[in-house]
Amino acid sequence: MLGGYAHRIARINLSSGQVEYFAPDPKDLEMYVGGRGLGVKYVFENGPKVDPFSPDNLLCIMNGPLSGTRAKMSGRLAVVTKSPLTGTVTDSHMGGWTAAKLKWAGFDGLLIKGASEKPVYLLVQDGEVTLHDASDLWGKTTHETHRILRERHGEDADVMAIGPAGENLVRFANWINNDERAAGRGGTGAVAGSKKLKAIVVVGKQENMPQPKDPQLWREADRQASATINDPKNVTAPKKGGLSLYGTNVLMNITNVMGALPTFNAQHTCMEGVETISGEYIREHRLIKDNTCHACPVACKKMVEVHINGKAIRFESYEYESAWALGAHSGHTDTDWTGYAIYLCNAYGMDTIETGNAIAVLMEATEKGYYQGPDGIRFGDKEGEARIIEAIAYRRGVGDSLAEGPARFAKAIGHPEIALEVKGQSIPAYDPRGLKGMGIAYATSNRGACHLRAYTPASEILGVPYKTDPLAWEGKGKLTKLFQDLSAFTDSLDLCKFSQFAEGPEEYAKQLAAYWGRPVTPEEILLIGERIYNLERYYNNLAGWAEGSDYLPERFLKEPSDCAGSKGQLTELDLMLQEYYQERGWEKGVVPPAKLQALGILSAAAD
Amino acid sequence: MPKVNLYATFRDLTGQSQVRVEGKTVGEVLEALVRAYPTLKEELFEGEELAERVSVFLEGRDVRYLEGLATPLTEEATLDLFPPVAGGTFAQRFGALPAWLLERYLSEWGGRKLEEGVYALPGARVRFAEAEPLRVGSLSLPQLQVEVEGEEAEAWFQRIQLAAARGGG
Numbered sequence: 056m057l058g059g060y061a062h063r064i065a066r067i068n069l070s071s072g073q074v075e076y077f078a079p080d081p082k083d084l085e086m087y088v089g090g091r092g093l094g095v096k097y098v099f100e101n102g103p104k105v106d107p108f109s110p111d112n113l114l115c116i117m118n119g120p121l122s123g124t125r126a127k128m129s130g131r132l133a134v135v136t137k138s139p140l141t142g143t144v145t146d147s148h149m150g151g152w153t154a155a156k157l158k159w160a161g162f163d164g165l166l167i168k169g170a171s172e173k174p175v176y177l178l179v180q181d182g183e184v185t186l187h188d189a190s191d192l193w194g195k196t197t198h199e200t201h202r203i204l205r206e207r208h209g210e211d212a213d214v215m216a217i218g219p220a221g222e223n224l225v226r227f228a229n230w231i232n233n234d235e236r237a238a239g240r241g242g243t244g245a246v247a248g249s250k251k252l253k254a255i256v257v258v259g260k261q262e263n264m265p266q267p268k269d270p271q272l273w274r275e276a277d278r279q280a281s282a283t284i285n286d287p288k289n290v291t292a293p294k295k296g297g298l299s300l301y302g303t304n305v306l307m308n309i310t311n312v313m314g315a316l317p318t319f320n321a322q323h324t325c326m327e328g329v330e331t332i333s334g335e336y337i338r339e340h341r342l343i344k345d346n347t348c349h350a351c352p353v354a355c356k357k358m359v360e361v362h363i364n365g366k367a368i369r370f371e372s373y374e375y376e377s378a379w380a381l382g383a384h385s386g387h388t389d390t391d392w393t394g395y396a397i398y399l400c401n402a403y404g405m406d407t408i409e410t411g412n413a414i415a416v417l418m419e420a421t422e423k424g425y426y427q428g429p430d431g432i433r434f435g436d437k438e439g440e441a442r443i444i445e446a447i448a449y450r451r452g453v454g455d456s457l458a459e460g461p462a463r464f465a466k467a468i469g470h471p472e473i474a475l476e477v478k479g480q481s482i483p484a485y486d487p488r489g490l491k492g493m494g495i496a497y498a499t500s501n502r503g504a505c506h507l508r509a510y511t512p513a514s515e516i517l518g519v520p521y522k523t524d525p526l527a528w529e530g531k532g533k534l535t536k537l538f539q540d541l542s543a544f545t546d547s548l549d550l551c552k553f554s555q556f557a558e559g560p561e562e563y564a565k566q567l568a569a570y571w572g573r574p575v576t577p578e579e580i581l582l583i584g585e586r587i588y589n590l591e592r593y594y595n596n597l598a599g600w601a602e603g604s605d606y607l608p609e610r611f612l613k614e615p616s617d618c619a620g621s622k623g624q625l626t627e628l629d630l631m632l633q634e635y636y637q638e639r640g641w642e643k644g645v646v647p648p649a650k651l652q653a654l655g656i657l658s659a660a661a662d
Numbered sequence: 663m664p665k666v667n668l669y670a671t672f673r674d675l676t677g678q679s680q681v682r683v684e685g686k687t688v689g690e691v692l693e694a695l696v697r698a699y700p701t702l703k704e705e706l707f708e709g710e711e712l713a714e715r716v717s718v719f720l721e722g723r724d725v726r727y728l729e730g731l732a733t734p735l736t737e738e739a740t741l742d743l744f745p746p747v748a749g750g751t752f753a754q755r756f757g758a759l760p761a762w763l764l765e766r767y768l769s770e771w772g773g774r775k776l777e778e779g780v781y782a783l784p785g786a787r788v789r790f791a792e793a794e795p796l797r798v799g800s801l802s803l804p805q806l807q808v809e810v811e812g813e814e815a816e817a818w819f820q821r822i823q824l825a826a827a828r829g830g831g
Contacts, residue, residue, distance in 0.1 A: 552831025
């Protein structure tokens with residue numbers, strides 16, 4: 056029996072209230088590991104044609120074989136489902152302690168189907184899942200829900216909750232846990248809302264931590280992984296490396312200089328004054344505390360305090376993507392109002408990236424006269440931004456239309472070109488005219504525009520694993536495939552993406568081998584990642600995202616970048632796609648049957 | 663005066679790993695380099711142009727993607743000059759790969775330490791040295807220059823590339 060698992064998954068039917076338990080098939084564990092991979096396998100088996108808001112859609116809450124162990128940076132939890140934003144399979148991950156506690160409570164995952172008539176929450180404890188009435192919680196913010204449920208179940212209880220946005224089926228509603236970590240993208244919180252599932256409370260005891268099958272190998276593997284994460288020269292180095300000191304927002308000033316920061320809905324690629332929403336500025340002026348997640352020495356989480364109308368508001372974190380979306384992308388660099396907008400999104404339970412894009416699209420539509428309704432706001436209107444965030448969460452006025460997602464909103468007003476989306480999901484904080492690799496990574500991401508499927512800035516900005524020119528398209532298809540496969544694997548362990556700034560296939564293989572109790576090679580790791588990426592793509596092909604689905608917004612192909620390091624640049628998507636498909640062995644974005652068979656997907660899917 | 667770091671066979675041709683030469687552009691610096699080390703001429707230039715196979719990096723960016731030989735240089739500029747990756751020599755600069763970690767990999771694969779920064783593997787020799795870290799904004803990223811020579815160089819180089827694979831998010 057493979058080590059690292061609880062060997063127990065709960066299948067919860069919210070329509071009937073029934074809960075069943077099963078041990079995951081060992082073959083599935085070897086092929087898909089856990090977390091994202093195993094979740095995608097279950098979502099695939101549930102069928103690609105399901106309506107995301109139907110009770111038949113499957114919502115998977117998954118951890119991985121290293122979750123709840125002492126493996127460094129192993130605090131990630133995967134939420135996997137069919138996305139109501141994109142219609143693709145999606146997975147979104149949150150940090151904190153939820154993943155670890157789920158393992159300690161006796162589970163590798165929760166598979167949730169059906170829909171309750173009344174609001175409910177799940178209590179996961181001692182190998183059992185029970186349903187509880189959540190009528191008193193319905194309508195409450197995520198923060199209020201955490202507080203009430205922790206008062207009820209104890210401070211050791213970990214709570215992940217949806218907010219009003221999830222209840223109101225905002226298509227980009229998310230999950231927030233009591234460490235204010237978000238499973239942010241793809242609208243997984245709205246799927247929970249459609250099932251009347253308000254929260255999941257996890258009570259787990261650390262004494263249930265799984266032990267490695269090969270303790271000697273584990274000691275060696277852990278020492279090696281820890282040493283490279285703690286190496287004072289790496290960006291992960293505690294209290295020394297850039298990630299530890301400034302968090303993700305260390306990037307703001309860098310991308311701005313490179314002309315890779317989309318601003319004013321990507322009408323520009325840089326902006327005066329972004330220093331005041333940068334990681335360096337926040338550390339100096341707004342930081343309260345460096346917090347961390349389970350088993351993580353890096354501590355990239357930043358608790359900050361902002362002031363709005365004389366009121367102090369504390370939250371975590373002032374992340375790069377959030378600060379960009381609700382600041383520069385929306386045409387302002389106000390430290391406090393940007394922070395307040397992030398706080399509001401967390402409280403209502405909405406993806407900050409998608410919300411920022413919705414606001415930026417409304418702003419451009421208003422300024423160009425495409426939207427002439429009463430709720431129009433212009434770039435830089437930070438108070439208007441806060442108003443629209445609330446309107447989206449409660450589906451009031453133009454917020455009702457924006458809650459369908461910026462892509463649907465832009466289409467509805469007759470100007471789809473102003474939505475910066477791929478497969479219905481909006482772009483994050485990197486302009487592909489200044490970072491060409493992001494162009495191919497966005498276009499070919501299986502969950503819509505995303506920086507976390509293949510983080511090409513690692514190479515294009517940070518020289519990891521090797522430096523490439525951000526303005527050159529050559530080689531970016533190959534790089535994207537490598538990153539996609541590696542991340543599909545680490546998302547299945549489920550380790551933090553930042554571990555990849557210090558660890559590689561050697562370290563992952565050794566740690567997994569020590570837990571599994573059988574040899575694992577670096578080659579196997581990339582093969583597993585490739586299998587997961589192809590299964591996701593196969594799902595999407597069957598769900599209707601077939602040939603021609605790997606596109607980019609016209610703006611990046613036709614409107615040259617206008618400032619900073621990328622001035623005059625466009626994104627050479629067609630050339631990169633050609634290289635990428637060749638690397639993948641795909642035919643115009645479609646996985647051929649031979650590839651599915653070679654990776655063991657077709658036979659596995661038929662089982 | 664600009665600095666030029668030389669790698670692999672360029673070191674054998676010049677007997678130097680780093681030199682300082684006058685010049686206000688990449689072209690001027692390379693011409694000055696050729697005046698000092700005439701054997702480099704055939705390696706660096708094809709007629710008046712930079713030889714196709716040579717890689718010249720300015721602060722981590724290939725000058726081909728800047729202004730080529732006309733790329734202006736400051737007095738403090740550093741150029742990295744790599745010979746073609748062919749003829750049994752493979753070279754790459756890896757980020758986030760500390761030297762001690764590469765040494766651990768090499769030892770696990772049966773490598774034998776010959777001297778500081780040099781290992782023998784079956785059919786290949788690996789040299790590595792820390793290069794200037796890549797500095798970007800408030801970040802500093804370590805860089806390790808790795809070169810593999812010998813009959814089995816390509817296979818071992820690919821093995822190192824796999825081990826050195828990193829990413830981020």
